[in-house]
Amino acid sequence: MKLWLFGLYGIVSSTAVAGIKAIQKGLSEETGLVSQLPHFKEIEKYSPLSFEEFGGHEIRSLDKNLYTELEKHWEKNRHFDYKILKALKDDLSKIKAKKGTALNCGEGVLQELSPIETLENDGLHLAEIVEKLEKDITDFADENSVAINVASTEPLIPYDEQVHGSLKGFEKAIEEDRKDKISASMIYAYVSLKNRIPYGNFTPSTGSSIPALKELAEKNSVPHCGNDGKTGETLVKTTLAPMFAYRNLKVLGWMGYNILGDLDGKVLAHKSNRESKVRSKDKVIEKTLGYSPYTITEINFFPSLEDNKTAFDFIHYEGFLGTKMKFYFIWDAVDATVAAPLIIDIARFLNFAKKKGVKGVVKELSFFFKSPMDTQNYNTHSQFETLVKWFKGLNP
Ligand SMILES: NC(=O)c1ccc[n+]([C@@H]2O[C@H](COP(=O)([O-])OP(=O)(O)OC[C@H]3O[C@@H](n4cnc5c(N)ncnc54)[C@H](O)[C@@H]3O)[C@@H](O)[C@H]2O)c1
Missing domain, CATH: 3.30.360.10 (Dihydrodipicolinate Reductase; domain 2)
Structure with missing residues (x-):
């Protein structure tokens, strides 16, 4: 399985990748992974814990790599054993991000993450930005790939029925370069779902939650879920x-x-x-x-x-x-420590869902989210029961 992360150099993303690698090398236990509970043991057949490749988009430190960025997070937080970090140096140094977009990401991102390097700063039309992001992800992905948004939280963009209400309206807005109406998280969701890559939104940003992108997921028979990881x-x-x-x-x-x-x-x-x-x-x-x-x-x-x-x-x-x-x-x-295993779980369950022919919003994954899409079930106990029942139902 391959994993694409929007916001690859953040602390949650980099800790998730280090965690998978550490488990694969026998340097760490599987504690914290819901998908490793006995209830879900059949998942190994469809979405094994062995991830082969990682990639992602970023808007800063594009001349660096996942190891240098995780090392910076580690120096501030010391959130796991240093021996693990050192043992992963060669593997993590090979993982490099591609240039993403910070469209409508708000002053928090623009000011606090400065200097940022983004496709719109290169003077590109929205259609060209989409094309470039799509090329990065399709060059990387195969049938066993999942994309997760773990980038910084964006401000909310007011809903506009003309643009967000249908796929036709959304694609027209891209053609018309409507940069005022579309945010980075929407574009990331769009390029993933358009290419039948299951998409998870770990952030409170809009992502795939607008009708236009739900329509795209249904049309392309691809599962997606979100929003905002429920971790603390x-x-x-x-x-x-x-x-x-x-x-x-x-x-x-x-x-x-x-x-x-x-x-x-x-x-x-x-x-x-x-x-x-x-x-x-x-x-x-x-x-x-x-x-x-x-x-x-x-x-x-x-x-x-x-x-x-x-x-x-x-x-x-x-x-x-x-x-x-x-x-x-x-x-x-430690926020990243409670969040990182969920990235692994969400990716595995989404890949499993795709293999089982599940399409559209997977509301049964609400257990992992603060603002689950298309369900009113916010109760952790019943969300867990729903997840188990859904999984068992797909594994008769
Ligand atoms: N427990 C948790 O940590 C937790 C729980 C729920 C949700 N989240 C959400 O997960 C996200 C990541 O959290 P974090 O602690 O890793 O933050 P972080 O600031 O360490 O990482 C965010 C990364 O995203 C990058 N980025 C920002 N905008 C981008 C864009 N448009 N395209 C590509 N990359 C972009 C940043 O450069 C940074 O490397 C946040 O939105 C956060 O709210 C975290």
């Missing part, structure tokens, strides 16, 4: 909120306050880039409980933490006889 505070929220619901306890208010550093934190420090992430994190409470308690969801940049994201949650709830009580938790994890 939101995973706990959507696991814990059902407990209040099951016990008929009334949640009155839920405050989640997140602090993080690193590149992701820097980009999210910009209001427009942060908005999509806050929305994605905030709405899960209402979706899980079925009503809307008072919520506060904050994300703030805290430089010295680097990738060690900390979330403080406070829940105010009402029990028997109207008594008001409180629950607090602190989530303190």
Whole structure:
């Protein structure tokens, strides 16, 4: 299996690739991989854990390679054993990104990742940008390939029915160079789905979630899923909120306050880039409980933490006889460490889905996402049951 990552040099992407390589070389255990649970043992036949090749698009450090970039992340975070990093040096040094696009990626990306090198900065028409990105991915991919968006979070582009509502409108906008209406994540999803490459959106950016691209996926019989990996505070929220619901306890208010550093934190420090992430994190409470308690969801940049994201949650709830009580938790994890195995899982399940003839949005993969497409199921417990049932159903 081959894996193409948009945002190849980020900490999540580079840690995922290092993780796969480390497991393949027997340097690490498989802990954290959902696809290695006994429930999914048949996946090995369709999407083995052995990945052969990695590639991707980037907008910075294009003269560097995956090893140099992971080493920089490692120096700040020391998020795994240094012996593993050293043992992978030769393999990771061979992996190099192709030049991508930062179209409508917002001031967070433009300012914090500067200097950036992008196709639109080369003065290309939108159709030429699409053509170049498509060539990179088709030169790389085969029947066993999956693409995942792990690039920085973009601002939300207002929905425009003319452009986003149908494939015809979307392709017309490309021909007309409508750079104001189309973002990088949409183009990445478009070139993947157009070439029958399953696409996963690990970010809150729009990606394949517009009707135009859902239509393309159906037309080309290719599976896709997203949005925004559910890895930390939101995973706990959507696991814990059902407990209040099951016990008929009334949640009155839920405050989640997140602090993080690193590149992701820097980009999210910009209001427009942060908005999509806050929305994605905030709405899960209402979706899980079925009503809307008072919520506060904050994300703030805290430089010295680097990738060690900390979330403080406070829940105010009402029990028997109207008594008001409180629950607090602190989530303190290395963001890339909890996210990286999910990239591997999503890629394997998408490849499995394609082989089983599944097309369009795979809502059964909602277990992996904060804002799952085309489903109202946000409850982690029932999402897991749905995933197991779906998988078993395809392996009678
Ligand atoms: N636990 C987690 O870490 C977690 C959970 C859910 C979602 N995410 C999302 O995953 C994404 C990656 O997170 P990260 O911590 O690796 O961030 P990061 O900043 O380390 O990596 C992002 C990478 O994307 C690159 N990039 C930015 N815009 C690009 C574009 N248009 N095309 C190609 N490359 C581009 C950047 O240069 C950078 O290397 C973010 O959107 C984040 O919100 C992360």
